[in-house]
Structure formats: C-alpha cells, structure tokens
Amino acid sequence: METRKFDPVLSVWNITNESEKRRVVQQFLQKHGDYYTKRDFIRFLRKKYRGPLSSNTPSQKNERQEH
Known part of the structure; x- marks a missing residue:
C-alpha cells in the first residue's frame, strides 16, 4: 500500500x-x-524533511564524526 x-x-x-x-x-x-x-x-513534507539540508542534521554529523 502506497500510504505506508x-x-x-x-x-x-x-x-x-x-x-x-x-x-x-x-x-x-x-x-x-x-x-x-x-x-x-505529504509530498511537500517528504521533500522538506528529506531535502539536501536534512543530511546535515546534528545527529547525522555526530555519527559521521564517530566513524
């Protein structure tokens, strides 16, 4: 189902x-x-929360620094 x-x-x-x-x-x-x-x-939200800036969230930065 697509909504999933x-x-x-x-x-x-x-x-x-x-x-x-x-x-x-x-x-x-x-x-x-x-x-x-x-x-x-929903499409708008997906783009907003998964946009290029989302890859620079603090938690993801910390994970990259730990590796």
Missing part, C-alpha cells in the same frame, strides 16, 4: 511543534495555493 511509505514523514509531522507546523503549512500554501490534496501535502 509516508508513515515516517507523518511521524515526524506528528511530533513537530505547533509553531513549526504553522510555518510549514504557510510555506506549503504559498506554493500550492488553495487547491491541493492530502497527497500534495
């Missing part, structure tokens, strides 16, 4: 604080306007 691959992104979204959620939703609406689907939003 979105679970990690939705898990991140569920633990995101309200301030960050508002900021992300605002960015999404600027890009997509008023006409969008849930799938559009």
